[in-house]
Amino acid sequence: MTPLQVATAYHEAWTSKDLDRAMTYVADDIVCDAPAGRIEGAEAYRAFMAPFVEMLLGSQLWAAFGDDEHAVVVYDTRTTLVESGPGAEYVTVRNGQITYSRFVFDRLPFAAARQAAAARQAAAARQAAGVAP
């Protein structure tokens, strides 16, 4: 498989919520530079992806390119938190597996949605405790 084929097969798997299959394309010693920092190893990478895959409602692949060693995918995601959360992944592939990934996406709408949800929960708790109308 070419790097492009690996990247798109990986993408197809996780956007189908099949993280087991997705991880077959991820090297044990993967290094991923994500917005929040570096993730090292397949176990940590899976732990990073799992909550996102869990809340995924849909996705659309916009672009996929590759050469002998690398590939890039650009896509949109729809999650329970954010209606449109575009992402780009630039990966290095060796022996059919992703060994390095540079992950680009905008954390801001996710942070805002989480903050709004926490505020709603706090308001509901205050109301339940009788300290707010």
Next chain:
Amino acid sequence: MTPLQVATAYHEAWTSKDLDRAMTYVADDIVCDAPAGRIEGAEAYRAFMAPFVEMLLGSQLWAAFGDDEHAVVVYDTRTTLVESGPGAEYVTVRNGQITYSRFVFDRLPFAAARQAAAARQAAAARQAAGVAP
């Protein structure tokens, strides 16, 4: 020029802080879907890019791919606000100019840096007004 050549020439121009040259690769009726929303027209696009180019200290192109109609660039930026602010742009090119751009980057560190700067300014103002030690 191929879409890839246009995208990389555009990229090289704006990361050299030459926005005039960069705009020669941008169609008058460009549509750009950026993290904060849609930008329409070259004037609005320039107004969107100018503050970023202004604070740009350096950049590194990680990847550039293209086909007959599209190109994608993935890169890092260093600005006065954020030490590392990776971005990805997936563009449509017609007649040597970018007609559509999908811009992906993480706004969170920029928002955090602006918030921290505002807090520092407010603290300095309070101190200057004698209402804080």
